[in-house]
Amino acid sequence: EVQLMQSGGGLVQPGESLRLSCVASGFTFRKSWMSWVRQAPGKEPEWVANIKEDGSEKYYADSVKGRFTISKDNAKNSLYLEMNRLRGEDSAVYYCAKDGDGYPYWGQGTLVTVSS
Amino acid sequence: EIVMTQSPATLSVSPGDRVTLSCRASQSVNTKLAWYQQKPGQAPRLLIQSASTRATGVPVRFSGSGSGTEFTLTISGLQSEDLAVYYCQQYNHWKTFGQGTKVEIK
Numbered sequence A: 001e002v003q004l005m006q007s008g009g010g011l012v013q014p015g016e017s018l019r020l021s022c023v024a025s026g027f028t029f030r031k032s033w034m035s036w037v038r039q040a041p042g043k044e045p046e047w048v049a050n051i052k053e054d055g056s057e058k059y060y061a062d063s064v065k066g067r068f069t070i071s072k073d074n075a076k077n078s079l080y081l082e083m084n085r086l087r088g089e090d091s092a093v094y095y096c097a098k099d100g101d102g103y104p105y106w107g108q109g110t111l112v113t114v115s116s
Numbered sequence B: 001e002i003v004m005t006q007s008p009a010t011l012s013v014s015p016g017d018r019v020t021l022s023c024r025a026s027q028s029v030n031t032k033l034a035w036y037q038q039k040p041g042q043a044p045r046l047l048i049q050s051a052s053t054r055a056t057g058v059p060v061r062f063s064g065s066g067s068g069t070e071f072t073l074t075i076s077g078l079q080s081e082d083l084a085v086y087y088c089q090q091y092n093h094w095k096t097f098g099q100g101t102k103v104e105i106k
Helices: none
Strands: A003-007 A010-012 A018-025 A034-039 A046-051 A058-060 A068-073 A078-083 A092-100 A102-106 A110-114 B004-007 B010-013 B018-025 B033-038 B045-049 B062-067 B070-076 B084-090 B101-105
Touching: A003 A092, A018 A034, A018 A092, A018 A110, A034 A068, A034 A078, A034 A102, A046 A068, A046 A078, A046 A092, A058 A068, A078 A092, A102 B033, A102 B045, B004 B084, B010 B018, B018 B033, B018 B084, B018 B101, B033 B062, B045 B062, B070 B084
Parallel strands: A010 A110, B010 B101
Antiparallel strands: A003 A018, A018 A078, A034 A046, A034 A092, A046 A058, A068 A078, A092 A102, A092 A110, B004 B018, B018 B070, B033 B045, B033 B084, B062 B070, B084 B101
16 A cells, blocks of 8 residues: 655744655655645645656745755655745645555645744 | 646436536546545545546446547436535646535535
């Protein structure tokens, strides 16, 4: 059974940092592209970043480029999202997801709230 | 960026109805189109990929069609557990979602 277990998230002030984690099981993580997707309340999901199987290629949405960093530790079956200089508009539920034709598997989501 | 537009925004239905949801892309995405179902407090669930292929475990009452810029998700014989928000997503060029169609009880 495929599982993506997320941790991290919480309430932070504008300008602060946060790190999200996602531990994968049930599939060959080292052979998988992975993504972070976020969803603000009442809005559609939005792709944030993705990373190639071996971590050699990373891509970001324009809205987070230069502030967020995606990384992958294949030895630990783990995906990370380092979020710096957070803004109010970054408030959302963040999901890790396995890439494919669409996103066949999603984590349970973790809430990030940026507010003073 | 490829913009995905879904219609209608809300659909009021009765159990047993045949339901049709539409999704239009601002430029061709070939058949690189997925449909998701999302219930409150849950992650989206993949229903359809490649425009018409049901994902693993998805009931046969869900079907997808279309190519290029026009796509349709059909639910044949709506059941109460199908009440949810449905999103389309293109993955031909990066990945973008439509704004969703909420299926609610009439």
